[in-house]
Amino acid sequence: MKTFSKILISCLTLNGAHAELVAHWPLDTDALDATANGYDGEIQGGTVTYGQDGANANTGSSASFPDNGHLDIPFNEALNAESFTVALWANASSTGGFASPITSRDDVGGGASTHGFILYNDNGGNWNFWTGDGDPGWDTMVGGFVEPNVWTHIALTFDAATDTKSIWINGSLAATETAPAQYSPNGTVEFEDLHIGSGQDDGLNFYFDGLIDDVGIWNEVLEESFIQNIMDNGILSGRADPALSTPNAVTIDLDGTVQSLDLPIKNAGQTQSLNISAATFGDDANFSVTTLPGSIAPGQTGNITIAFNPLGTTGEFLADLQITSDDSLTPVRIISINGVIHDPMLVSDQTLDLGETTNGSLTITNSGATRALNISAYNITGPDAEKFKASGPASLAAGGGTGNVEVTFDSQGEEGTFTASLEIVSDDPLVPTAVVALSAQVPFGDILVAWWPLDIDGTDASGNGFDGTIEGSVTSAEGANATTGGSLTFDGGSRIDVPFDQNLNPSDFTVTMWANASTTGGFASPITSRDDVNGGVSTHGFIIYNDNGGSWNFWTGDGNPGWDTLPAGPVLTDTWTHLAISYDSLTETKSFYVDGVLAASDTAANQYSPNGTVEMEVLHIGAGQDDGLNFYFDGKIDDVGLFRAALSEQDINTIMVSGVGGFTGAARDLVITALNFGPGDGQVTITFDSVSNATYIVERSTDLFIWDELTDNLNSDGETTSFTDLSLPAGTAKAFYRVRPL
Numbered sequence: 001m002k003t004f005s006k007i008l009i010s011c012l013t014l015n016g017a018h019a020e021l022v023a024h025w026p027l028d029t030d031a032l033d034a035t036a037n038g039y040d041g042e043i044q045g046g047t048v049t050y051g052q053d054g055a056n057a058n059t060g061s062s063a064s065f066p067d068n069g070h071l072d073i074p075f076n077e078a079l080n081a082e083s084f085t086v087a088l089w090a091n092a093s094s095t096g097g098f099a100s101p102i103t104s105r106d107d108v109g110g111g112a113s114t115h116g117f118i119l120y121n122d123n124g125g126n127w128n129f130w131t132g133d134g135d136p137g138w139d140t141m142v143g144g145f146v147e148p149n150v151w152t153h154i155a156l157t158f159d160a161a162t163d164t165k166s167i168w169i170n171g172s173l174a175a176t177e178t179a180p181a182q183y184s185p186n187g188t189v190e191f192e193d194l195h196i197g198s199g200q201d202d203g204l205n206f207y208f209d210g211l212i213d214d215v216g217i218w219n220e221v222l223e224e225s226f227i228q229n230i231m232d233n234g235i236l237s238g239r240a241d242p243a244l245s246t247p248n249a250v251t252i253d254l255d256g257t258v259q260s261l262d263l264p265i266k267n268a269g270q271t272q273s274l275n276i277s278a279a280t281f282g283d284d285a286n287f288s289v290t291t292l293p294g295s296i297a298p299g300q301t302g303n304i305t306i307a308f309n310p311l312g313t314t315g316e317f318l319a320d321l322q323i324t325s326d327d328s329l330t331p332v333r334i335i336s337i338n339g340v341i342h343d344p345m346l347v348s349d350q351t352l353d354l355g356e357t358t359n360g361s362l363t364i365t366n367s368g369a370t371r372a373l374n375i376s377a378y379n380i381t382g383p384d385a386e387k388f389k390a391s392g393p394a395s396l397a398a399g400g401g402t403g404n405v406e407v408t409f410d411s412q413g414e415e416g417t418f419t420a421s422l423e424i425v426s427d428d429p430l431v432p433t434a435v436v437a438l439s440a441q442v443p444f445g446d447i448l449v450a451w452w453p454l455d456i457d458g459t460d461a462s463g464n465g466f467d468g469t470i471e472g473s474v475t476s477a478e479g480a481n482a483t484t485g486g487s488l489t490f491d492g493g494s495r496i497d498v499p500f501d502q503n504l505n506p507s508d509f510t511v512t513m514w515a516n517a518s519t520t521g522g523f524a525s526p527i528t529s530r531d532d533v534n535g536g537v538s539t540h541g542f543i544i545y546n547d548n549g550g551s552w553n554f555w556t557g558d559g560n561p562g563w564d565t566l567p568a569g570p571v572l573t574d575t576w577t578h579l580a581i582s583y584d585s586l587t588e589t590k591s592f593y594v595d596g597v598l599a600a601s602d603t604a605a606n607q608y609s610p611n612g613t614v615e616m617e618v619l620h621i622g623a624g625q626d627d628g629l630n631f632y633f634d635g636k637i638d639d640v641g642l643f644r645a646a647l648s649e650q651d652i653n654t655i656m657v658s659g660v661g662g663f664t665g666a667a668r669d670l671v672i673t674a675l676n677f678g679p680g681d682g683q684v685t686i687t688f689d690s691v692s693n694a695t696y697i698v699e700r701s702t703d704l705f706i707w708d709e710l711t712d713n714l715n716s717d718g719e720t721t722s723f724t725d726l727s728l729p730a731g732t733a734k735a736f737y738r739v740r741p742l
Contacts, residue, residue: 043071047064092121106192129156131158143168153170197212243267250263281337343368346434373426450504454639472493474622487516488637513638516576517573525624531626552579674687
């Protein structure tokens with residue numbers, strides 16, 4: 001023998017009117033909305049089988065949800081009122097995991113904020129009512145155990161006037177709570193579909209396994225007696241007869257002329273004819289009612305005929321139509337009527353990229369049918385507004401008239417990427433200010449921002465002064481190859497700190513380096529310039545990780561909570577690996593190159609916001625976190641370069657082979673790094689930092705006054721060069737050497 005029970009979710013509006021049924025899905029033979037309000041559902045993802053035994057004799061048939069099949073109802077604000085009631089019968093086949101008979105929710109950014117409501121057969125085997133409150137996380141309420149293979153009647157309510165949410169099981173109150181900020185409707189931020197038989201924002205998870213019947217949504221909290229009546233007699237028992245059915249908001253097509261328009265009115269009652277006694281727009285001058293329908297039989301439709309006159313104006317038109325009828329529950333209905341006449345209408349591209357040129361042209365069009373477009377201003381705003389100028393026509397003819405906006409650019413001697421916004425101000429009634437994003441580029445004469453050879457310390461060899469300070473213990477070691485000189489070994493608790501400077505955090509960048517990791521445990525960062533505001537409010541900057549999965553990973557902050565990650569393949573321990581990360585702001589592309597080959601790339605909006613956007617954190621070599629006190633790198637690092645451009649794969653290969661100095665021609669500080677006896681008796685070998693393809697003079701002195709030239713034609717071996725003095729006089733007690741470029 002089948003046991004019956006039923007599920008209901010509810011919430012109260014503030015206007016005090018009788019509860020209005022917004023949508024009703026009987027689920028007897030299809031997913032159509034029986035109110036005729038048009039909120040019809042469609043099967044998605046798998047199987048939904050109609051015609052199953054219903055919850056009771058008054059609810060008709062039910063629908064079975066045996067797999068990933070579910071019903072999607074397109075988002076509509078009416079389905080997500082500030083106060084609402086949702087009713088349904090559910091018969092769960094199991095209690096494993098989270099299974100949702102109905103969901104209308106929005107989890108923004110995977111946790112930034114939550115909105116909407118969820119009914120769960122939760123992973124503890126309980127009926128559970130979840131609401132999003134606009135903050136991270138969900139407000140949950142437990143209503144008792146789920147009995148498998150049993151029809152259960154549940155009522156969930158939220159009252160916006162009192163901030164009260166409640167849950168009923170089989171018509172009896174099981175739990176209630178009054179507290180501020182428990183519910184923020186789906187549609188507050190994003191607009192997600194309503195799902196019957198599944199959950200998650202997209203409906204592709206938390207699938208319900210079982211039967212669902214007689215689902216309804218109201219725009220107010222239902223009284224307990226009303227809930228019990230629906231439980232016993234079905235949703236139809238609480239409906240008006242006769243019942244005026246029409247959407248609460250109607251959009252009409254306006255063409256700029258005097259028009260006559262029909263508004264369909266359906267009688268959703270069961271037995272009584274519907275009679276409309278009056279329909280008025282009040283004092284609105286643009287709209288009037290010319291004809292009322294006659295008596296409308298149950299299930300039939302009649303038309304209210306509306307006259308519209310633009311009276312020579314254009315733009316958006318809004319009016320409230322008050323309909324008086326013998327609807328037994330709602331004798332007076334207010335319907336919002338809206339329409340748009342977009343004439344004149346400015347049409348323009350949304351971007352203009354001048355590239356490396358100093359001028360460009362933008363075509364604009366008036367797509368309005370009858371009115372000329374008058375343009376009052378061309379304004380330039382934004383970070384580089386003073387470098388752009390624009391001029392264009394004062395008017396465009398109706399019906400497709402076009403004109404050109406001329407844009408000029410002057411970098412004023414600066415280099416880099418420049419952006420601004422062009423605002424076209426016109427008498428377009430809907431978009432009075434059209435915005436065009438402008439951009440231009442001037443190639444950097446010197447794209448090298450900083451170069452840390454890491455031969456013996458954290459000195460910046462670019463000459464730009466971004467010297468780093470060693471924190472902890474680092475030791476010198478052999479470099480990655482002959483062109484890079486020496487390297488530094490980081491012991492898993494040491495780092496080099498480079499004081500914050502906005503130049504170290506450009507909008508376009510490439511970071512190149514050699515890394516030799518000793519381990520793959522945890523997160524270890526060979527370089528970090530990042531800002532994680534208040535531990536998760538927003539993230540900015542870039543990170544390279546030897547991550548906890550043993551992969552090289554490129555992280556960027558995008559100004560929102562969380563990080564955009566780009567894994568690039570396994571870390572080979574005790575092996576020199578050349579790494580290069582880049583970001584191109586124009587194409588919004590981030591890339592990761594490993595040993596000179598593109599290993600991963602992603603083009604997507606909003607992937608990178610520089611460190612310095614909110615807070616100004618130090619750049620760390622050999623450690624991570626904002627303060628450099630975590631995510632320590634264990635291993636060797638060599639030849640770190642930072643560039644203010646997204647370099648090509650060819651450039652990155654050149655750096656890998658020739659070193660940062662060989663690619664840029666930049667010189668290290670001329671430092672003798674080693675002075676040793678040998679290789680033969682009476683010989684001395686000098687080793688010094690050098691520039692590839694340069695020529696040096698080497699001199700010797702025994703008293704620092706007289707200097708003997710040993711060679712004036714020593715060609716460099718790369719970034720490190722050696723010279724052996726074969727002519728040291730026998731018996732010399734001490735000798736001094738100096739090196740200078742030719």
